[in-house]
Amino acid sequence: MRLGRFVTLIGIVALGLASAQGQTLTVYSGREQSLVEPLVKQFQAETGIRVQVRYGTDAQILAALQEEGGRSPADIFWANTAGALGQAAAKGLLRPLGETLLQQPAAFVPASKAWVPITLRLRVLAYNPQKFKPEELPTSILDLPRFAQDKGLAGRIGWTPTYSSFQDMVAGMIALHGEAKTREWLSAMKALNPKSYASNPAMLDAVRAGEIDLGSTNHYYVVRFRRAGYNLGLHYFKDGDVGNLALVTGAGILKTSRNLVAANRFLTYLLSPKGQQYFAGNIGEYPLVKGVVADTHLLPLEEALKKSPRLDFEKLPLDQALKLLRELGIL
């Protein structure tokens, strides 16, 4: 017991000394703390580089970066959405990345070269498999309101209007089908009296509990529920449908960074087999670097890439989507 304490003490002192000598990397993360913290700790343990993470939402971080300007202590912007990274690139906050990094991902490398895609998630339809057979579900999310009408699902549909991926999907719908069609879809959905959830797990928990029957969500949430032993259905619409919109997470290095070596190491680590394996295994996202052992719950990467429509993800008309959602009283 005594000895153990002594060793711990020595360890703490050693750590303190190491961190005093070593460098500190500052990461602004729009990715959720509960999801990515273990990976950050893994990186620290393996490289000895101290990482300080400030967790927030993408929008919060964008606002903070502009607020801080040249004084920003941040080295890395690690975001949940390509839209936020695209905005940061457009505002000139990010520095161009080296080719070695940009060659790694299989797809979605932006034209600006200011950030690198790290993982991919797809929008899917989560449903209660005791209620529907997979083959009777609609082939496009645009047909969802009519399907729900026919099945008498008023009040038994969930959605997450405050969640960024949902807002991205609405923006994708505007980009693909125009504002009029999107307005029509949203109004038809709203007429079905859907339940608004603040988060995807809460919505899926309601599907599991039989309070609602279906809802559009991100694929890895369903994966997580399935891994926990709950039987939830996961439905992809037809290839190229906006209901399967691909959402890219990524990271970039800020122009204000003074730790370029450490920052590059961090991004390299996220794209390394170890990092990519973590995203696939622990979170259930699609790795973007080939050669990672896929999860049984996931499609092969090539197939997953075919599901989503092709869009310029940096330029999704998010403001237009938000305006529309407000106008209809959904937000």
Place this chain on the structure above:
Amino acid sequence: MTSARGFPQLPGLLPFLVPALLTGGGVALPLLYLVLRALEADPETLKAILLRPKNLELVRNTLSLLLGVLLSTTLLALPLAFLTTRTGLKGKRLFSILLTLPLAIPGYVGAYVLLAATGPGGLLPLPRLEGYWGALLVLSLITYPYLFLGLRAAFLGLDPSLEEAARTLGVGPLRAFFRVVFPQLLPALLSGYLVVGLHVLGDFGTVSLLRYETFSYAIYLQYNAAFDRVYAAWLALVLLLFTGGLLLLEGVFLRRLSLARTGKGSGKKAKPISLGWFTPWAYLLLLLPVSWALVLPLCALFHLASRFPRENLTGLWEALLHSALAAIPTALLAVGMALPIAYLVVRHPSPASRLLERLAYMGYAIPPLALALAWIFFSLKSLTFLYGTLPLLVLALAFHFLAEGLGPVRGALYQVPRRLEEAARTLGDTPFRAFFRVTFPLLWRGAVAGGALAFIGAVKELPITLLLAPMGYSTLSTRVFSYTQGAMFAEAAPFALLIVLLSAAFVGVLLWTERRF
């Protein structure tokens, strides 16, 4: 010293006046910025904002929740107060304390327990209550004690001779109650309604977790998810109007009531009523809120905490530290601001000092989300170096909990004999010196109590912390909120337990200072 006309000598009072005025300004200024921000909108946007169909829905939701909670808390608190004061039931004092304790459950913890305990896979085989009915249940169970305490005091202060006079005139017991006793309870009811009403209007945690959109929740959504700051500012203004309306209504009603006893002699004590066959039912009634609002949540919390994943313990310590780092300076600042105001109010009563006191209480009455928004606009415009920092959070919290500190400090100051201070003054001390040499040593109890109330209040607080905390700064309360939103009920449990235990201490401090029992 005051001159013959009662005008205080200014130079000696400056050490009190300056901080007091600063405090008053600190409440009023941010609100001004809120108005300015709202008025920045161009006419086109403004028209769109005011004509949104959503506004009607929000008014309807907010009002129906307000009226529903007032009604249900009355139905709860009135019989409970009667049973614990006017009857011969055993253990009345113990029940009174137990019935007050639900105050210790913050709204978002109540909502969390309801969500975690019901629905399939929950602890209780009950369908999950959400939306209006869920919010009504939780808010009623955690706010009825305000009404209960007021009514209890009123029942204890009643003069039974009035009732007896009515009875001798041949009126039945029930009619006597409604014609004689009930009117005398009105002032207590009204002031209780005001507190409960302010809680409902200001509540954010319960309605957001149970998905019922009222003004408070809508402000948060517009600011945080729809990024519509102008609309958020307007919603905050409307909510302030509601609050002002509530305050006005209460003032108008109370002024019309005048029920003081006339003549000399003290009121006699009422004879305890024996309930006969009703006794067991009465005990059941007393146990109902205790079991629903105390036993059930605590059991659920302990049960959920046992499923807490061990590897998250570091997060628990971090959140505790963050909460303390925000709450300790908040408590010190709140008491520091309360002292000069209390001093001016007690020692130099004047319309001006009363206005200051009103302002200090306003900070508490303003719905916290409106206050947080006001501070955001204020700091963005004129204190940019503060925006997104811990000091800004502490400032806003201190102004919000100033009233919590003011009550005990003022109460203690009233009990310090003025003559002591005057003796020091005649020996040549300035008022400031006299205060710190003579009065302050006698005040410490009130100051400690005020500080403790502000500290615990700041730890429990959710909406202001959510909006003003630095990025990535998660406290106990924000952790409970975000875990619950993500349906991660086991993860939230220890955070919620810590908050509830701290809040129970809060009620203890409250009872200790007010010596209500």
